[in-house]
Amino acid sequence: MSNNKYSPAEPFALKDCALIAIATGRKAVTLTELRDHIRDVNIDSIYHHFWGGLLGARFEEREFNNDIATWCRRQLREPALAEQLAVIDPVEHKDLEDLRRELLEIIDDRLDESETAHWLQASRPFEFIRTQLVIFDTGTRLARPEALAEVIPELSTGTIFYHFIDARRRIQGGLDDFSYWLTGFEKPYTALIRGLAGIDPFFSSLSQIREKMTKICLECRDRGEE
């Protein structure tokens, strides 16, 4: 993964982004087909099915942290495989190709151990989607972390996605942009960094993430920890 583009302790440049889905035309109705498509689908599609869905329309609570696991559970009715796929933490992988390899290994293991897994038919196909992401500068700069408590409630969900979710695949160690920025100050913002790290981005909507971040920033500010 590439390093982030700004240095810590410099003013924080607030960016925003918009995402649009593009059909790949690839569909899978069996596990074998899923494996074959994962092997050679455009790498943007792997990004979309782990990350992009967080910026799209969502209704129900997410049971799993990626679309592939969800499909294996709900449409293919392979609960054990779904759990194994859901345990994958995408930020632990050095890049998306590495993530693709792990997906393939888990699915191949399942196909090796179960004859029936070859023949199961999903009730609805898995549609491979890829994503185009447009990132733009809002022009807003934050000089000090103390400003976060005021600014975060006003941020768009696109900004939350870019700095809190997308950042995890741009920065070594899977940090979000805010935490990375905070680590660059001499004064330790330990409580704030710990609070932000405690928000699981995969099981909350972007507006819920914004609310949780606001609460943490306000609490830290009120306790004088910022």
Place this chain on the structure above:
Amino acid sequence: MSSLLDAYAEVAGRDVVSHLQQLTSPLKGMKVVHVNSTRTGGGVAEILEKLVPLSAELGLDARWEVISGSDEFYQCTKAMHNALQGLAAPISRPLLDAYEETNRDNAEELRALLEEADFVFIHDPQPAPLLGLCSARRGRWVWRCHIDASRPYRPVWRYLREHVAAYDASVFSLPDFAQALPHPEYIIPPSIDPLSDKNIDLPQDEMEQVRQEFGLDPERPVVLQVSRFDRFKDPVGVIEAQRLARKFVPGLQLVLAGGSAADDPEGEAVLSEVRSAAGDDPDIKVLLLPPDAHRKINALQRTADIVIQKSIKEGFGLTVTEGLWKGKPVIGGDTGGIRLQVVNYHTGFLVRTPQGAALRIRYLLQSRDRMAQMGSKARQFVRENFLLTRHLREYLTLMVGLHYGARYRIELG
């Protein structure tokens, strides 16, 4: 901020409008033309009616043009619409000739405008040949398909594909609708306009007036389907569902309210079938409303206890979105874009048969608290996902994407 943008900020949130403004900045002043085949009636016209002025408020030079043609042209495009939805019926050569001729005639009038535009959005099959008739075009052309083309009648799709393959991109409402084409195929669900006459809040007395006008008894439950009189919307199946349900819900009233669209020549025949199925039943109201009866439709949706959209095929089902926005649970056909909006036990129920619809009507009318909870979730769901502002955001993203190349990450500024 302009008054129009202010009004949307009020409903969708200020952050949403600010996001649109930022996204528009690299496109400011660009000429954008939308082309379709009707200015009134149907979901496409309703979307364009507000999408275009809102785009202009944001700083785009946005226009909406409408092509028109002979009866044969509309017969042909209706047949194409049906064929894209899977009806296996070939289209005769004379009808295709009328289709091509109408497009040639319209190209004469629109060519200068379209050739100098930075972006041209061609909606549905009707104006699709225009691209091939504008050889000096300089901008990006996008074919926007609003139809469920997941399993098209192949001979007709092959013909249409000849006209749309050369576009720079296409847009489908769901991934399942996309067909193999040699350009990027974007997925953008449509939307409703919360500020339109069809969706704004109405005073109680206006709803009461509409109830009286159509002879609806306020003491008895009402189920409503709003849609064109089209066999794919299964209006006769809805009548069957009402008759099955009212054995358990005495006095259940049904309203089938349909408009006619200028580009739909089959509407009259289907309306006659529906009237025949309804017979002289006083609790079934079959209403043919003019295309501008938006406030009446709005009032009917707000008056209803349950909204139904029992389609067998559906592009997206904006009437579902409208019903959800009014806080009503929706019983929808398990097809197309309805699946994206109706989630069992959350925003309504998906059904496949009149029997299934009858069962869910009975369930909901016996569980009023549940209905209220579902209605509240439904409205929030639409606010977050299916308002015009989200739709416009995705069009703007697409335009930026096409303008800056097809890279998957585009960093501006």
